[in-house]
Amino acid sequence: GAGVSQSPRYKVAKRGQDVALRCDPISGHVSLFWYQQALGQGPEFLTYFQNEAQLDKSGLPSDRFFAERPEGSVSTLKIQRTQQEDSAVYLCASSLGTGGTYEQYFGPGTRLTVT
Amino acid sequence: RKEVEQDPGPFNVPEGATVAFNCTYSNSASQSFFWYRQDCRKEPKLLMSVYSSGNEDGRFTAQLNRASQYISLLIRDSKLSDSATYLCVVTYYGQNFVFGPGTRLSVLP
Numbered sequence: 527g528a529g530v531s532q533s534p535r536y537k538v539a540k541r542g543q544d545v546a547l548r549c550d551p552i553s554g555h556v557s558l559f560w561y562q563q564a565l566g567q568g569p570e571f572l573t574y575f576q577n578e579a580q581l582d583k584s585g586l587p588s589d590r591f592f593a594e595r596p597e598g599s600v601s602t603l604k605i606q607r608t609q610q611e612d613s614a615v616y617l618c619a620s621s622l623g624t625g626g627t628y629e630q631y632f633g634p635g636t637r638l639t640v641t
Numbered sequence: 642r643k644e645v646e647q648d649p650g651p652f653n654v655p656e657g658a659t660v661a662f663n664c665t666y667s668n669s670a671s672q673s674f675f676w677y678r679q680d681c682r683k684e685p686k687l688l689m690s691v692y693s694s695g696n697e698d699g700r701f702t703a704q705l706n707r708a709s710q711y712i713s714l715l716i717r718d719s720k721l722s723d724s725a726t727y728l729c730v731v732t733y734y735g736q737n738f739v740f741g742p743g744t745r746l747s748v749l750p
Contacts, residue, residue, distance in 0.1 A: 626732025
């Protein structure tokens with residue numbers, strides 16, 4: 527079956543531009559997560575949705591970052607007024623259930639470069 | 642101090658070698674533990690869950706020591722295809738996955 531998909535796969539933005547990154551989770555998966563991965567580091571948690579409810583956004587680095595999942599399926603991560611430090615790979619993951627025991631399935635990521 | 646720490650690596654080993662990775666975590670209120678594998682420029686994928694009694698999957702053995710807050714992964718008879726970054730993951734009740742920084746393994750012919 528289809529896995530998690532993300533678009534675009536690559537995005538180059540000029541400093542100050544707004545960007546929107548899309549995630550299509552596996553159909554039927556309740557939980558959706560966004561992570562930021564810098565080069566040579568493990569993924570860092572950004573935010574978590576259970577269906578359409580954003581239950582945890584403690585990892586969002588600033589108020590320039592905003593995520594939504596209005597119908598409980600597709601999610602969008604928006605970054606306003608991008609800065610060079612936002613350059614990273616943004617990974618989306620989904621899991622069938624809630625809580626920490628369920629395997630997370632990751633998308634291929636969006637590589638964002640801010641120039 | 643980071644919540645999850647791993648051997649810094651990289652580990653360069655010959656084919657057929659046995660290699661062990663270590664991971665420590667700081668929060669004792671932990672729920673579940675996993676090892677994920679990430680190939681270069683790819684997404685992480687689950688390698689195996691880690692159970693309290695220890696578990697084995699073919700050439701891979703995972704162990705958990707809750708008292709010492711320590712997890713390990715042993716790979717026997719290394720293959721070239723084992724070359725990747727291995728990520729230790731810890732989850733907490735009601736919380737989300739916390740990833741370690743990863744340990745890179747290169748298996749050399």
